[in-house]
Amino acid sequence: MPRRSLAGLLCAAAVVLLTAAVPAAARADNPIVQTIYTADPAPLVYNGRVYLYTGHDEDNSTWFTMKEWRVYSSADMVNWTDHGSPMSLSTFSWAKSDAWAGQVVARNGKFYWYVPVTSRATGRMAIGVGVSSSPTGPFTDALGHPLAENGEIDPTVFIDDNGQAYLYWGNPNLWYVRLNADMISYSGGVTQIPLTTAGFGTRTGDASRPTLYEEGPWVYKRNGLYYNVFAAKCCSEFIGYSTATGPTGPWTYRGTVMATQGSSFTNHPGIVDFNGGSYFFYHNGALPGGGGYTRSVAVEKFSYNGDGSIPAISMTTTGAPQNGTLNPYVRQEAETIAWSSGVETEPASEGGLNIGFLDNGDYVKVKGVAFGSGATSFTARVASAGAGGRIEVRLGSATGTLAGTCTVPVTGGWQTWTTVSCPVSGATGTRDLYLRFTGGSGYLFNVNWWQFAAGSMR
The missing domain is CATH 2.115.10.20 (Glycosyl hydrolase domain; family 43)
Structure with a gap:
């Protein structure tokens, strides 16, 4: 199934940004x-x-x-x-x-x-x-x-x-x-x-x-x-x-x-x-x-003016400020996104949607994740009819601190799901989370949901 042109454009743009000006571009949340x-x-x-x-x-x-x-x-x-x-x-x-x-x-x-x-x-x-x-x-x-x-x-x-x-x-x-x-x-x-x-x-x-x-x-x-x-x-x-x-x-x-x-x-x-x-x-x-x-x-x-009138509003790339935080210790859908590059969504056989059509270097940003005293493991629901790959758990930017890496195996189908887990470290406080997808050429794998845990891994 060929990638739609929008995701391809974003992926190409991301390559330039990651080699040039990631910090400024990656903070944008509009559109x-x-x-x-x-x-x-x-x-x-x-x-x-x-x-x-x-x-x-x-x-x-x-x-x-x-x-x-x-x-x-x-x-x-x-x-x-x-x-x-x-x-x-x-x-x-x-x-x-x-x-x-x-x-x-x-x-x-x-x-x-x-x-x-x-x-x-x-x-x-x-x-x-x-x-x-x-x-x-x-x-x-x-x-x-x-x-x-x-x-x-x-x-x-x-x-x-x-x-x-x-x-x-x-x-x-x-x-x-x-x-x-x-x-x-x-x-x-x-x-x-x-x-x-x-x-x-x-x-x-x-x-x-x-x-x-x-x-x-x-x-x-x-x-x-x-x-x-x-x-x-x-x-x-x-x-x-x-x-x-x-x-x-x-x-x-x-x-x-x-x-x-x-x-x-x-x-x-x-x-x-x-x-x-x-x-x-x-x-x-x-x-x-x-x-x-x-x-x-x-x-x-x-904010409305005191007389109820609406002020002049300008378009920005930063968008609205976050109203609250995101809890990483409950299941979060992979299609919950503040910003993404090269990512598409599609219906998942297990219900809802999954993210897919992931090439090497594509990523998802989730903003304001409240890790608190710290996460120790990361779990994701994944599927791959390609060569599999890795989910890099990064903090702050798509090239930020690497907190952990989960290996995604070949599962035999794009909707043949399995669960993978890996240890993480340094994920404390409230941080912007980046899930970066790496591997070989072509589409790597799909992700349905993810969740962090505190305490020791089983």
């Missing part, structure tokens, strides 16, 4: 996913974690070629677990293309994923709804047909304090409906929100679109104030926002959240509060081979 191109972030806080729902730009795209959606989650805002693709175009038998920007909301013990796709019957964009009993899916088609269809895109859903839910969407216009409590039907008609310059700013140079509003609305409420954060003034887009005292307006334009930057001519906002902090998600073209059709999701932490 937060490096195994594939991701776009259109939609975060959801649920049960002590942030679940991040994204689109997936195909490698080498020259259009918005998107066939599936992806899910990631984190408890600390830096180490993100890949949960794969629990929903795709094939979920909707009536959809033919364009797995574009959506959002997930939780209600009544279920999770509803609102997405725009192109209808097979009409050839127009329509809003479908996936439903699941788990934030990581799998999701099924809740209706078997569109919830709404008027040729426009980018749904966002907001549930007000009184329980009334609203679905907003649109490009070039902006629409909403009042969702019923079942979240898959609505009452009343489809209402168009007036796009006034007072409400959404003034665009110059385009008489057909007098306001800054372009697409990608993200509606939420904070301290009694309603926010509509949106992609503005294509192209290239920036992120602007408006506020209102009610969920349907009238809206007042408040200014720029994120100026045009980042080598992608689109952008897409998502904002949540989590564990005492506020976080702004967006996308750019920062990965190797990245651009307007090969985008990557990133995140920044910010």
Whole structure:
């Protein structure tokens, strides 16, 4: 199975970085996913974690070629677990293309994923709804047909304090409906929100679109104030926002959240509060081979101004600070990653995902690992139909202190799993952990999970 081009680009870049400027490059944590191109972030806080729902730009795209959606989650805002693709175009038998920007909301013990796709019957964009009993899916088609269809895109859903839910969407216009409590039907008609310059700013140079509003609305409420954060003034887009005292307006334009930057001519906002902090998600073209059709999701932490306004936020390579630490003494999925080079993920026969397609020198970084008084051994679940190899347990960087080395044998298949262990030393305090994969040529092995132990090895 040939490696996808993104991982190859990252692997090639890593060779240069490891021989030139590893320390500066290796500390970067934005974009937060490096195994594939991701776009259109939609975060959801649920049960002590942030679940991040994204689109997936195909490698080498020259259009918005998107066939599936992806899910990631984190408890600390830096180490993100890949949960794969629990929903795709094939979920909707009536959809033919364009797995574009959506959002997930939780209600009544279920999770509803609102997405725009192109209808097979009409050839127009329509809003479908996936439903699941788990934030990581799998999701099924809740209706078997569109919830709404008027040729426009980018749904966002907001549930007000009184329980009334609203679905907003649109490009070039902006629409909403009042969702019923079942979240898959609505009452009343489809209402168009007036796009006034007072409400959404003034665009110059385009008489057909007098306001800054372009697409990608993200509606939420904070301290009694309603926010509509949106992609503005294509192209290239920036992120602007408006506020209102009610969920349907009238809206007042408040200014720029994120100026045009980042080598992608689109952008897409998502904002949540989590564990005492506020976080702004967006996308750019920062990965190797990245651009307007090969985008990557990133995140920044910010603080609201005293009057509730959102400050100007710039893209960074450092990303959000870690909110907590990672416990190495419980099983950790190998696809929990702060940064990686040359790594891909795939479904594992034992459930969940594994990392694979590993060449000599590829690595995974896990940030802020709380070793405490010290680990004495490292265990990993591995499989290899290649020549096997070694997992180097390193601290601080991909070429940092070598704490231990585990040998991975040939197991006879890429999904034929065995467990290997090795002693480690020097893994104390809170450190950034790097698992570096070494061996001969070609793909070496897969890793499903890992775990450290304290005390003597058995």
